[in-house]
Amino acid sequence: MTKPLNTQSEKRQLESLSSRFGVTQGSEVIFMKSSSDVGVIRNGGRNGARLAPQSLLSFFRKLAVDQTSPALSFQEVEVSSQDEELSDFKSAQEKESLRIQTIIKNHPSARMIHIGGGHDHIYPLLKSFSHEKKMIVLNLDAHADTRTDTEHNSGTPFRQFAQEYNGEFHLFQMGLHAFANSESTLSPLPRGKMHVLWRKDMLDQGRWEKFFQEMRALIDGDAVVIFSLDADALSGELVPGVSAVNGMGLKTDELLRAWEMYRELPLKHQPIMGIYELNPVHDTVSGMSMRFISNFIYISLRD
Numbered sequence: 449m450t451k452p453l454n455t456q457s458e459k460r461q462l463e464s465l466s467s468r469f470g471v472t473q474g475s476e477v478i479f480m481k482s483s484s485d486v487g488v489i490r491n492g493g494r495n496g497a498r499l500a501p502q503s504l505l506s507f508f509r510k511l512a513v514d515q516t517s518p519a520l521s522f523q524e525v526e527v528s529s530q531d532e533e534l535s536d537f538k539s540a541q542e543k544e545s546l547r548i549q550t551i552i553k554n555h556p557s558a559r560m561i562h563i564g565g566g567h568d569h570i571y572p573l574l575k576s577f578s579h580e581k582k583m584i585v586l587n588l589d590a591h592a593d594t595r596t597d598t599e600h601n602s603g604t605p606f607r608q609f610a611q612e613y614n615g616e617f618h619l620f621q622m623g624l625h626a627f628a629n630s631e632s633t634l635s636p637l638p639r640g641k642m643h644v645l646w647r648k649d650m651l652d653q654g655r656w657e658k659f660f661q662e663m664r665a666l667i668d669g670d671a672v673v674i675f676s677l678d679a680d681a682l683s684g685e686l687v688p689g690v691s692a693v694n695g696m697g698l699k700t701d702e703l704l705r706a707w708e709m710y711r712e713l714p715l716k717h718q719p720i721m722g723i724y725e726l727n728p729v730h731d732t733v734s735g736m737s738m739r740f741i742s743n744f745i746y747i748s749l750r751d
Contacts, residue, residue: 465746466509469522477749478555479505479524480548480562480573485691486533486540487568488725490601493691496729498530501563503728507735508742520749525551527562528569537600545572552576557718561745564724566602566691567593567678573722574609574674581670582616583609584663586710588623588703589678590694594642596632602691602725603633610637616670620663622706623647623681623698650702660709667714675710676722677703679741686740689731703744711751721748 461467481501488497505524527547532540552560562573567589577583585606587593594610595603606619617640625647636642645659667673680690683697698706711719723741731737 463513464509465511465513465522467513468520469509469524476520476557477522477559477561478551479522480527480551480560481505481524482528482544482563482565482569482572483526484528484530484533484540484565484569485727486530486537486566487600487602488566488691490537490599491566491568491595491597491603493566493602494727494730496727497564497566497691497725499728500565500726501526503731503735504563504723504726504738504742507738508745511742511746527551527572528565541568541572541575541600544569545575548573549576559718559749560720562720562722564722564726567676567724568600568602568605569724570674570676570722571600571605571608573720574605575612577672578613578615580615580672582618582666582668582672583613584618584620584666584671584673585676586620586622586663586673586706587676587678588681588698588706589621589676590623590625590628590647590680590692590697591678592621592624592629592633592642592644593678594619594633594635594637595630596635606642607637610640613639616640618643618663618666620659621645622659623650625696647696647698650698656705656709660713664713669716672717672720673710673713673715674720674722675707676724678724679726679737682740687726687737689727689729689735689737691725691727693730704747707744707748708751719748721745
């Protein structure tokens with residue numbers, strides 16, 4: 449006999465994605481949380497991004513389960529430590545990378561969604577794949593995050609990885625603004641190659657096709673291809689709660705199209721998504737930014 453629901457809140461919980469969380473074995477989607485914004489602060493940014501993983505998932509959990517919802521189970525795991533980063537940033541990045549690597553090894557068929565924190569957290573994610581022969585990143589961003597700073601921070605992760613990685617590395621950047629990137633930032637990577645589709649050129653559909661054709665041509669059985677969304681790539685009217693608000697950012701249809709074109713790539717693995725630089729401290733009272741990104745994650749899981 450089915451136990452009757454005692455409260456309206458229990459009924460709503462069962463009808464929401466919250467009911468799909470808590471699985472420890474066989475989870476089909478794993479949210480890896482990097483709840484630290486030390487890298488953002490080291491880069492001169494606004495603090496608060498450390499609160500993004502939990503804030504975002506609180507909105508995601510409330511989304512409804514219906515007949516067309518993906519029948520998925522979810523697990524969330526913290527992989528970083530604010531205290532470790534404050535004590536020894538480099539060592540903390542190493543520890544985070546090992547945690548991510550262990551999760552990926554133990555869940556080879558699960559979808560991985562990494563939530564920062566600052567964009568510096570993509571470095572431990574990339575480093576966890578250092579044993580692979582080829583790494584390709586599709587990064588949606590206003591900033592290249594290839595600064596030449598000697599002190600690593602949220603603006604340096606891709607150059608930091610390129611300095612250490614021994615395989616073939618390609619960084620495909622979408623949405624960059626010339627006014628948001630210095631000459632030194634855009635200088636060649638020590639290893640690997642950066643490919644750019646500037647924000648100003650994204651109205652030309654032919655440039656999209658050429659950009660993704662170039663990426664597709666590089667993908668083979670050795671390639672790991674990661675989708676990285678720095679939330680300040682998006683228009684500030686859609687996502688005001690970020691580390692650096694973008695007044696001329698990407699629109700909803702552009703984000704969805706970029707994701708769709710990523711999913712059409714011949715990947716050898718499950719999609720790997722990273723979302724960074726959300727900042728609930730600077731969001732609207734209604735949580736507009738968290739709602740927008742949680743809806744995007746929901747849509748991304750339906751393909």
